[in-house]
Amino acid sequence: MPQHHPVDVSAFPPGFRWSAATAAFQVEGARTADGRGRSIWDDFVDQPGRVRGGATAEPGPESYRRHTEDVALLARLGADRYRFSISWVRVQPEPGGLASQAGLDYYRRLADDLLDAGVTPFPTLYHWDLPSALEERGGWLSRDTALRFADYAEVVATALGDRIHHWYTVNEPVSTSLQGYAVGTLAPARQLLFGALPTVHHQLLAHGLAMRALREAGAVECGIVNNHTLVLAASDAESDLAAAATYDMLHNRIFADPVLTGTYPDLEAAGLPAMPVADGDLELISTRGDFYGVNFYNPTTIAAAPDGSPVPFTIEPTAGAPVTGFGQEWPILPSALKALLTDFAARYGDRLPPVIIGENGASFPEPDHVDGALRDTERIAYLAGHIDAVGAAVNAGVDVREYTVWSLLDNFEWAEGWTQRFGLVHVDFQTSARTPKESFDWYRALIAEARS
Numbered sequence: 001m002p003q004h005h006p007v008d009v010s011a012f013p014p015g016f017r018w019s020a021a022t023a024a025f026q027v028e029g030a031r032t033a034d035g036r037g038r039s040i041w042d043d044f045v046d047q048p049g050r051v052r053g054g055a056t057a058e059p060g061p062e063s064y065r066r067h068t069e070d071v072a073l074l075a076r077l078g079a080d081r082y083r084f085s086i087s088w089v090r091v092q093p094e095p096g097g098l099a100s101q102a103g104l105d106y107y108r109r110l111a112d113d114l115l116d117a118g119v120t121p122f123p124t125l126y127h128w129d130l131p132s133a134l135e136e137r138g139g140w141l142s143r144d145t146a147l148r149f150a151d152y153a154e155v156v157a158t159a160l161g162d163r164i165h166h167w168y169t170v171n172e173p174v175s176t177s178l179q180g181y182a183v184g185t186l187a188p189a190r191q192l193l194f195g196a197l198p199t200v201h202h203q204l205l206a207h208g209l210a211m212r213a214l215r216e217a218g219a220v221e222c223g224i225v226n227n228h229t230l231v232l233a234a235s236d237a238e239s240d241l242a243a244a245a246t247y248d249m250l251h252n253r254i255f256a257d258p259v260l261t262g263t264y265p266d267l268e269a270a271g272l273p274a275m276p277v278a279d280g281d282l283e284l285i286s287t288r289g290d291f292y293g294v295n296f297y298n299p300t301t302i303a304a305a306p307d308g309s310p311v312p313f314t315i316e317p318t319a320g321a322p323v324t325g326f327g328q329e330w331p332i333l334p335s336a337l338k339a340l341l342t343d344f345a346a347r348y349g350d351r352l353p354p355v356i357i358g359e360n361g362a363s364f365p366e367p368d369h370v371d372g373a374l375r376d377t378e379r380i381a382y383l384a385g386h387i388d389a390v391g392a393a394v395n396a397g398v399d400v401r402e403y404t405v406w407s408l409l410d411n412f413e414w415a416e417g418w419t420q421r422f423g424l425v426h427v428d429f430q431t432s433a434r435t436p437k438e439s440f441d442w443y444r445a446l447i448a449e450a451r452s
Contacts, residue, residue, distance in 0.1 A: 005377075005384035005442070009450040011391030017402040018447045020074065020424065021083035021359055023127040023171070025057060026411035028087065029432075030064035034102035037093030039129040040139070044187035044415075055417030061409045062432040067110050069434055070408065073425060075117040077440065078447040082119050083358065083404055084110070085127035085171065088152055095131045095148045104159045111163045124168035124225070125153055125210055128176060128187065135188050140176060140199035143276065150209035157217035165220040168358065169210040172227040172295060173203035174255055185415055193310055194272055197254075201275040204258055208284030225293025225358035226255045230336040230343070234303035234316045243313035244302040246270050251300070256344070260351045262286035271312075291401065292352055294344075295359035296386070298324075299336035324382070325363040325420050332362070334385030341393035341400065354401045360386050361406035363413065363420035370426050374437040383439065387446070405443060409434065 025041050045056045063070055074082050088095075090103040111121040126149065134145050153169075179186040181196035190196065207224045214222045229251055233244035249272075253265045262282045264275055301318045305311060321331035337360070344352055362382040366374060387403060394400050410423035418429050424440040427433070 005380045007384050007387050007446055008391055009446065011388075011394050012450055013394070016400075016450065017080040018078070018443075018450065019081040019083055019122065019402055019404040020077065020079050020408040020443075021404050021406050022061075022063070022070075022408050022411060023085040023124070024087035024090070025085075025127070025129050026407075026413070027061040027070075027084075027409055028064040028090075029057065029059045029062035031056075031058060033064060034090075034106075035093055035100050036087070036103065037089035038132045039087070039089045040132055040135050040187040041129055041414075043132055043135075044189060047189075050189065051415055052417040052419050055412065057412040059432055060412050060418075060429055061427045061434070063409075064106060066432060067106075068113060071110070071113045071117050071119065073408065073434065073436070073440075074114070074119045076436075077408075077424070077444050078451075079119055081122040081166070081402070081404075082114055082408070083122045083124065083168070085124040085129075086156055087129050088126065088149075089129060089131050091156060092131075092152050095134050096151055099155045099159065104156075107156075107160060108163065111160065115163065120166060121164050122166045122168070123164060124171050125149075125156060126169065126206070127171040128180075130188070139188055139190075140181065140202045141196075143202055143205070143278075146202045146206040146209060149206040150213060153210035153213040154217075157214050157219065161214075161217035161219065165218070167214050167219055167222040168225050168293060169207040169214070169222060170203050170224055171358075172225065173200060173207075174227050174251055176203060178250070197267075197273055198276050200254055201258075201277065201281070204255070204285045205281055207259070208281070208287055211287045211289065212284070221290040223289030223291040223293055223353065223356075224259055225295055225356070227295040227297070227359075228252050228256070228340055228344075229296070230299040230333075230340040232299055232301045232318065232336075234301050237304070239304035240302065243304040247300065247302045247313045256292075256348070258282060258285045259289070260286070260292065260348045289353050291354050291356045292344075293356045293358035294341070295406075296337050296340060296357065297360065297362070298330045299333050301331075325365055326416075330362070332382055332385070334382075334389040337386050337389040338392045338396070341390070341398045342396050345393075345396075345398045352399075354399045356402040356404070357390060357400065358404050359406035360404065361422045363422045366410075366421045366426070368418075368430075369428055370435050373435065373441070374426050376437045376439045379437070379439045380442045383443065 318331035410427040413420040
């Protein structure tokens with residue numbers, strides 16, 4: 001491994017896995033190919049002013065037609081597994097309707113090519129591309145969406161379960177609930193504030209129903225993955241500590257507690273509405289997963305909100321921390337990842353399954369066109385710091401089994417369009433040409449050293 005930004009790989013036990021990730025809407029392109037249906041992200045990008053620069057996710061990496069290049073990159077990287085997502089509307093253009101043979105065939109080809117290359121396919125069933133027809137009927141505010149997701153999970157598991165045995169169910173329900181339904185910065189762009197909380201329960205119910213469908217189809221390994229953050233109080237003032245505890249509940253515990261303990265935290269004590277729980281829901285939601293997925297990017301510093309604010313907290317800059325291309329929203333503090341993992345292990349004990357880091361990475365300003373390998377030293381430093389933090393958590397006794405870089409490719413970064421580049425591989429968004437960056441070779445060398 002190059003000497004700049006070395007990592008102590010001795011912390012990682014034999015068999016520890018190294019992976020990279022993408023998501024369907026962000027890399028596939030081909031929005032109307034082969035009868036693909038319409039999702040809330042199609043609706044979002046088609047609304048003027050929603051996405052920076054008016055980007056529409058086309059053509060981008062165009063992995064629907066160029067996935068063999070991605071597989072070749074993963075093989076060259078030495079990745080153990082590839083985390084990608086299956087587009088609900090590509091597989092089932094109408095929720096509850098017939099499956100698309102063309103859509104299923106694409107994911108069969110992708111899985112088979114990965115297996116031939118010695119890379120394990122590790123798909124996510126839901127990475128935010130809710131069918132528009134379901135959003136029109138209430139989306140994740142409606143319990144019926146969870147039931148329709150169970151139908152979709154069964155379709156996919158039945159069709160692909162002979163070659164895919166490892167699955168994520170739902171990706172980052174916190175982002176859908178808080179950004180999609182509470183404040184409206186992501187699709188479906190609702191602004192319901194605490195009225196968005198039913199979407200938490202219905203996504204977790206969808207996860208539980210999907211776990212049942214996947215296991216009935218013979219899945220070897222399946223679980224949920226959420227974005228978690230270490231919450232820091234802006235000061236020792238009682239008001240800031242209380243605000244930080246409320247934010248920790250909303251970002252972390254309201255998603256992790258029901259999955260890992262079968263109960264929600266005390267929402268009423270925090271002045272929040274109760275969840276729409278029906279008999280049997282929490283038993284389904286808390287079905288023990290084969291892993292617990294943690295996506296981690298940054299800590300969050302919280303202060304008490306001023307009087308009259310509609311929410312009781314504000315997000316503040318994290319003092320002394322450098323930032324990524326997102327600015328003060330994404331401070332860089334690798335030690336926060338170790339602290340989060342050790343806190344989870346202490347909080348949940350033997351209820352916490354083995355942990356997988358399902359996403360970790362950073363974007364920095366980079367050119368649209370390159371002639372060779374981009375020197376992305378800031379990304380290498382970010383990854384090295386966070387991989388060392390994972391190793392420190394492992395040494396502290398946390399059972400972490402896998403680390404996944406977000407992202408294999410530069411891709412469509414949701415409301416930021418093409419302006420935030422996370423990839424180990426540079427993508428020219430006009431030509432779809434792929435050019436590995438220096439971070440790609442750095443990660444490849446790290447993987448090789450960890451196995452030696």
